[in-house]
Amino acid sequence: MSETGLLFTRAYSQQAxxxxxxxxxxxxxxxxxxxxxxxxxxCAKNEKTPTCPDGFSALQVGSFCTAxxxxxxxxxxxxxxxxxxxxxxxxAEHHTVWYLEETGAGKISLAVLARITTAQGLRNIAxxxxxxxxxxxxxxxxxxxxxxxxIEDIFADTSIRESGNLKNFGDMCRQIATxxxxxSEIAIRTLNPKxxxxxxxxxxxxxxxxxxxxxxxxxxxxxxKIAGL
Ligand SMILES: [Zn+2]
Numbered sequence: 001m002s003e004t005g006l007l008f009t010r011a012y013s014q015q016a017x018x019x020x021x022x023x024x025x026x027x028x029x030x031x032x033x034x035x036x037x038x039x040x041x042x043c044a045k046n047e048k049t050p051t052c053p054d055g056f057s058a059l060q061v062g063s064f065c066t067a068x069x070x071x072x073x074x075x076x077x078x079x080x081x082x083x084x085x086x087x088x089x090x091x092a093e094h095h096t097v098w099y100l101e102e103t104g105a106g107k108i109s110l111a112v113l114a115r116i117t118t119a120q121g122l123r124n125i126a127x128x129x130x131x132x133x134x135x136x137x138x139x140x141x142x143x144x145x146x147x148x149x150x151i152e153d154i155f156a157d158t159s160i161r162e163s164g165n166l167k168n169f170g171d172m173c174r175q176i177a178t179x180x181x182x183x184s185e186i187a188i189r190t191l192n193p194k195x196x197x198x199x200x201x202x203x204x205x206x207x208x209x210x211x212x213x214x215x216x217x218x219x220x221x222x223x224x225k226i227a228g229l
Contacts, residue, residue: 007101007109007161009168011179014096018087024111025082031155032076036192041072053220085152086113093121094150097179099172101165109160113153114176120144122187126152132218140210140225147184149177154188154195166194170202177229186226189219199224 017024032039038058043065045055052068059065059072090096094117101110115125119141127133138144151173156165177184188195199207207226210217217223 007103009099009101009172009175011175012098012100014087014090014098017098020108021083021086023108024086025079027108027111027157028082028153028155029075029077030157034158039076042074042076043068044070044073093117094125097176099176101168103160107160108157110154110156110165112151112172112176115150115152116176116184117148117150118144119146119148122148122150126150126187126189130219136218149173149184149186151176151186151188154190154192166198169195169198173202173226174229184229186224186229188224188226189221190224191221196222196224199226203229 031037037056039056041057041059041061041063042055043052043057052065056076057063057065057067057072061072061075063072064070065072088096094115097114097116099112099114100108102108115121117125119137122141123134123137127137141148154166158165173186177186188199190196196209199209203226206228207224210223210225212219212222
């Protein structure tokens with residue numbers, strides 16, 4: 001455990017976090033409802049009007065979405081869906097590591113969910129139902145057995161620390177990657193420009209950023225690869 005300001009940083013196994021799933025769920029739902037995600041609800045599915053990316057909407061359940069002209073049907077992230085995500089059974093292909101920044105009283109201010117896996121595992125875990133991304137991953141990693149730390153989610157309780165939640169980003173990546181016991185590469189898919197800035201700030205030329213704006217990745221978010229930690 002080390003201290004950063006008044007916060008303590010620590011990595012946890014999935015098992016160690018099993019009693020804190022509700023706490024993580026609350027922070028996750030709250031965090032992703034804010035900008036830049038604005039993921040509050042999910043619009044009804046209609047192949048003919050795929051206006052809202054991935055179906056996410058900034059509107060509450062029951063509202064009419066003028067972008068896709070459908071009713072918002074479900075919350076962006078249900079308790080059940082998040083419980084599944086946070087307790088995903090580990091297997092030969094991956095295990096889960098949590099990195100937390102906590103107050104002295106043990107309140108979570110920042111949570112990072114990482115899957116210790118391989119390039120092949122990345123295809124299956126991160127992009128299970130996404131053929132274009134699976135093919136893209138294969139084209140970017142020559143060796144399917146290459147170890148990869150997939151940073152699946154980074155979310156903060158901004159009521160504890162309003163800004164500067166990525167101050168410790170570089171150390172966080174190193175702590176997770178070295179904890180995995182190998183010199184792994186880091187992979188992150190993000191919609192958050194602050195994560196991209198933090199990666200550039202802390203890793204410079206060691207990080208490569210693929211941007212959908214420039215058709216560098218067939219996805220809604222940017223993909224960051226960090227090698228040589
Ligand atoms: Zn919509």
